Amino acid sequence: MLWKGRFKKELDKKANAFNASIGVDKALAEQDITGSLAHAAMLAQTDIISQEDCKAITDGLQQILAELQAHTLTVDESCEDIHTFVESLLTERIGDAGKRLHTARSRNDQVATDFRLYLKEEAAHTTELLKDLCETLCDLASEHTETIMPGYTHLQRAQPIVFGHHLMAYTFMFLRDIDRIKDAAKRMNVLPLGAGALAGTTFPIDRNLTAQLLGFDKPCENSLDAVSDRDFVLELSFCLSVVMTHISRLCEEIILWNSWEFKFVELDDSYTTGSSIMPQKKNPDVAETARGKAGRVAGDLISLTLLMKGLPLAYAKDTQEDKEPVFDAIDTVKDTLRAFVEMMPGVVPNREEMKKAAQAGYPTATDLADYLTKKGLPFREAHDVVGSVVRLASNLECDLAELTLEQLKDFCPMIEEDVYEKALKLESSIAARDHLGGTAPAQVKKQVARWHGIFAERHAAPAQKRLADLLK
Ligand code: ARG
Numbered sequence: 001m002l003w004k005g006r007f008k009k010e011l012d013k014k015a016n017a018f019n020a021s022i023g024v025d026k027a028l029a030e031q032d033i034t035g036s037l038a039h040a041a042m043l044a045q046t047d048i049i050s051q052e053d054c055k056a057i058t059d060g061l062q063q064i065l066a067e068l069q070a071h072t073l074t075v076d077e078s079c080e081d082i083h084t085f086v087e088s089l090l091t092e093r094i095g096d097a098g099k100r101l102h103t104a105r106s107r108n109d110q111v112a113t114d115f116r117l118y119l120k121e122e123a124a125h126t127t128e129l130l131k132d133l134c135e136t137l138c139d140l141a142s143e144h145t146e147t148i149m150p151g152y153t154h155l156q157r158a159q160p161i162v163f164g165h166h167l168m169a170y171t172f173m174f175l176r177d178i179d180r181i182k183d184a185a186k187r188m189n190v191l192p193l194g195a196g197a198l199a200g201t202t203f204p205i206d207r208n209l210t211a212q213l214l215g216f217d218k219p220c221e222n223s224l225d226a227v228s229d230r231d232f233v234l235e236l237s238f239c240l241s242v243v244m245t246h247i248s249r250l251c252e253e254i255i256l257w258n259s260w261e262f263k264f265v266e267l268d269d270s271y272t273t274g275s276s277i278m279p280q281k282k283n284p285d286v287a288e289t290a291r292g293k294a295g296r297v298a299g300d301l302i303s304l305t306l307l308m309k310g311l312p313l314a315y316a317k318d319t320q321e322d323k324e325p326v327f328d329a330i331d332t333v334k335d336t337l338r339a340f341v342e343m344m345p346g347v348v349p350n351r352e353e354m355k356k357a358a359q360a361g362y363p364t365a366t367d368l369a370d371y372l373t374k375k376g377l378p379f380r381e382a383h384d385v386v387g388s389v390v391r392l393a394s395n396l397e398c399d400l401a402e403l404t405l406e407q408l409k410d411f412c413p414m415i416e417e418d419v420y421e422k423a424l425k426l427e428s429s430i431a432a433r434d435h436l437g438g439t440a441p442a443q444v445k446k447q448v449a450r451w452h453g454i455f456a457e458r459h460a461a462p463a464q465k466r467l468a469d470l471l472k
Contacts, residue, residue: 025082026075031117038213056097104203108227108315112192123185129337135455141167145444149354157361161439173246188232191216195226198314228314237301240329248294251287263353268346300325371423
């Protein structure tokens, strides 16, 4: 115990177990030691502790860190939390100098610092995995810049698109996720240490030095805010939940596409499962599991929001519950991203089925309306005319391209022979949407090439630099 002085009786064993957080916050061991190393260096620099004490503390902490990393030391889970464990072990090993480490510090500013250090790293890992996924999607998209499929609105066939365009839509969602996480990491990058328990400290500390040593942009400006703010946890959790929402939409499509009703894609055997009773089944379990996990990560965000909403300033022990949900969200997102990077290359589209589906349901009706509009008919009238053409085709149970020129001309004499080639053919419909953001193969190729290039550059940079860049 770090606080036994004012008590006559020991904390009840069960109460201790209930109160303890070490089972969860032992994950912060490295960050706790890193934070303490910087704190001790600052205390020595400002003559709050002696150079000798600082040296003993530094050597002792580095030794503990090395042993933890080598797995020759295990965290003693009878301690209240990771901070207690590190400090008591250090004191056990180096004596009085260890007892000076906590000068001008509280566990309240300490835990907030450890947690920020930890989440900064995890934010960088997650963005790396998101980039891997974007790259995988780009790879797949590059093979399908001319693979025609129906595009949908209301899950009704709407207009033809290419499969690569559809995949790139997800790439852009994940690119925004990367951006969002980096943005959250920027706000996270301020140092709580120095706030003490809540009001600051009576020692002549140098918070800028500690911030600099730990790679924070600056110290938090208000001590109460420094120890009680958990926006950085909420923000990251929100970002992670949005990642899972995007993944979940992709899952939903993969599950639909893989069904007998759609038959748009075949999934690699290694990412599907069978049924214990129905021998014919090949289920898209990985996509379904990921879709389910999206709910779990959204739940983590809700847990954190509810945890924080009623807390008066400054620190309250409730806050200790802030780690499990975000750790769970991080682990879940990382696992899911890794699974998707592996699974996506095995999503093989069935070109014939996709094209067959794109042909049915009058997906070139808009093209016919555009054709008439280009010939001078106001778009709203063209829309009406084509509506009637669709009604006829629907009654005759045929495609628009199967109507004769005479039948078409009955609706509007402006329609000429070139309508079949210019408006009603899937390839022309797609190629005509040749502008920034359109589905024309030429545009999709440009998009894919641009992002491929950006991701390829990443492989040229050494991993360490990549991480440093991401944390900027
Ligand atoms: N385990 C605690 C947490 O994670 C550390 C801070 C404890 N501070 C206190 N005053 N009890 O929040």
